[in-house]
Amino acid sequence: MWKDFNEQQRVTRILQGSLEHDRIAHAYLFAGPRGAGKKAVALQLAKSLLCRELASDSCEACADCKRINGGNHPDVHLIEPDGASIKIEQVRNLQKEFSYRAVEGNRKIYIVDHADTMTVQAANSLLKFLEEPASGVTAILLTERVHAVLPTILSRCQLLTFQPLPPDKLAQRLIEEGYASPVARIASQLTAGLEEARKLCQxxxxxxxxxxxxxxxxxxxxxxxxxxxxxxxxxxxxxxxxxxxxxxxxxxxxxxxxxxxxxxxxxxxxxxxxxxxxxxxxxxxxxxxxxxxxxxxxxxxxxxxxxxxxxxxxxxxxxxxxxxx
Ligand SMILES: [Zn+2]
Structure with missing residues (x-):
């Protein structure tokens, strides 16, 4: 649910506003440091678009929300680097899958993690996809290195920048959640992301x-x-x-x-x-x-x-x- 994301309020406010006014962009580029919650917010956006119970939030209980949380929703496709880069075959598979599914008329979302690692061929292939946006398809690209993303890709996306959480704020939050002080403080020096820091503490x-x-x-x-x-x-x-x-x-x-x-x-x-x-x-x-x-x-x-x-x-x-x- 959106209320769980108050660490990135600027970004989540923009997205929630767009959901409420039904003005979701065809493509987003989430840029920000590792652990800032880019993927979690991307999945939250996917849930908000597909949830059966709520119009612009996730209920976390319906079949769609649960399948997205389980990583096996047929209309949510995640691309991650295969080895060091994202290859053209991965983009082609996505396009193929989405053209089959288009028949069903469902809303579809794809998330490209580490989008800056796309090979030139993969990026050009994706670019065509971005240039002719099918209705109901939302692309969410994630990157820690926004300057390494091809400008042509960048120009097709709405850019949302995630801020790192300052270590003292992060530590304070972890200590409030009941983690021991030294562990919480060390974890908050190592990552800016709440989720990742929590995992370290656990x-x-x-x-x-x-x-x-x-x-x-x-x-x-x-x-x-x-x-x-x-x-x-x-x-x-x-x-x-x-x-x-x-x-x-x-x-x-x-x-x-x-x-x-x-x-x-x-x-x-x-x-x-x-x-x-x-x-x-x-x-x-x-x-x-x-x-x-x-x-x-x-x-x-x-x-x-x-x-x-x-x-x-x-x-x-x-x-x-x-x-x-
Ligand atoms: Zn739901």
Missing amino acids: SESFAQLRNQVVQLSEDILNRGSYALLTIQDKITGQDNSRDELMLVLDIYLIWLRDILLWQSDRRDLIVHDDQQDVLAKQALRVGRNTLLQHMELVLETRRRLEQNASPQLSLERMVLELQEG
């Missing part, structure tokens, strides 16, 4: 990874062989995915920044606020320049992982370099 491995980062930071400062064992045993040796290892690096970065904040007496901004004793001790032991160097090493490791370097080797190398620094 996942068991998140809290575990956080504890292991605190352990690792202690081991690194003690300069023994424990740090390497910790990373091999508890982190890279487990079935952690590449994303989870990225998360380890992100949490570690926030940890290092917390030490800096402690040193500069900005304790109100500290994210790991349940670990003040450990932070205080580490703040006494590491100088500011070393901390900055460590942050740079973590960032460099993160870049390596993004470029598909071996996570295990990259993280082990990082630990050794951190101990030298």
